[in-house]
Amino acid sequence: MVLKVGNLSVTYGQKQAVDSISFEVKPGQVFGLLGANGAGKSSTIAAVLGIEKSTHEELSIVGKSPLRNRKDIFEQVGVQFQETNFQDKLTVSEACEQWRSLYKKTADVPALLHTFGLADKEKQLVKSLSGGERQRLAVLLALIPEPKLVFLDELTTGLDTKARRMLWKELLTMKENGLAIVLTSHYMDEVEVLCDEILILREGQTTFHGTIQEVLVASGQPTLEDAYLHFAGEEEYWG
Numbered sequence: 001m002v003l004k005v006g007n008l009s010v011t012y013g014q015k016q017a018v019d020s021i022s023f024e025v026k027p028g029q030v031f032g033l034l035g036a037n038g039a040g041k042s043s044t045i046a047a048v049l050g051i052e053k054s055t056h057e058e059l060s061i062v063g064k065s066p067l068r069n070r071k072d073i074f075e076q077v078g079v080q081f082q083e084t085n086f087q088d089k090l091t092v093s094e095a096c097e098q099w100r101s102l103y104k105k106t107a108d109v110p111a112l113l114h115t116f117g118l119a120d121k122e123k124q125l126v127k128s129l130s131g132g133e134r135q136r137l138a139v140l141l142a143l144i145p146e147p148k149l150v151f152l153d154e155l156t157t158g159l160d161t162k163a164r165r166m167l168w169k170e171l172l173t174m175k176e177n178g179l180a181i182v183l184t185s186h187y188m189d190e191v192e193v194l195c196d197e198i199l200i201l202r203e204g205q206t207t208f209h210g211t212i213q214e215v216l217v218a219s220g221q222p223t224l225e226d227a228y229l230h231f232a233g234e235e236e237y238w239g
């Protein structure tokens with residue numbers, strides 16, 4: 001297992017944002033952490049990475065504790081957040097270089113730039129990239145340490161259809177090569193293409209944990225989107 005989470009809870013003052021959730025992720029597995037806005041996805045990821053305080057019975061990434069082995073984990077785990085803050089005056093290649101310098105062992109950056117369709121943007125300032133290009137750069141940076149496990153938060157939000165498909169294809173190839181991925185997404189087409197297993201959160205609690213096949217059966221719904229809405233508690237908005 002590259003990730004083991006046992007009875008993890010996150011509390012902010014009186015607010016229980018994550019309530020005793022458990023899951024495991026294997027090499028080459030794509031795990032989808034799903035739920036409505038405010039369901040507890042980001043809090044879970046922050047707690048798993050040791051950035052947010054949590055209580056838990058078990059918590060290990062690549063066999064190590066994120067609380068005691070931060071440096072080892074940093075070398076083996078990639079993270080892409082919703083809004084990566086880039087420095088204003090950096091070009092794309094400078095941003096990659098700066099990121100690369102943080103790690104001992106790194107991926108081939110020109111090859112990644114090519115893969116992500118950013119090779120011709122190398123000299124461009126990051127702040128002048130389009131939203132979708134910046135998003136692709138954020139995913140690329142998460143892959144620079146050649147991680148065993150990568151956390152991708154709202155992977156393709158803001159990307160056009162072609163860029164989304166390109167990214168899915170690349171991630172599926174990396175998955176074939178053993179990369180484990182924890183994904184948050186609000187797009188069920190993406191979840192259906194990428195995820196082997198999903199966990200649906202509703203107000204911090206697990207309402208479903210299993211495969212796409214299983215969620216369809218358990219919900220009795222015809223599509224993944226309907227099944228998701230059923231377990232995420234969003235269907236009441238439709239009356």
Ligand SMILES: Nc1ncnc2c1ncn2[C@@H]1O[C@H](COP(=O)(O)OP(=O)(O)OP(=O)(O)O)[C@@H](O)[C@H]1O
Nearest residue numbers: 012013015017035036037038039040041042043044
């Ligand atoms: N620092 C904090 N202090 C107090 N409450 C917080 C804090 N961070 C998050 N919360 C609350 O905890 C709950 C879970 O938030 P979280 O960001 O984990 O949700 P999410 O599932 O990632 O949502 P989204 O899809 O909108 O990104 C929300 O009700 C949020 O308002």
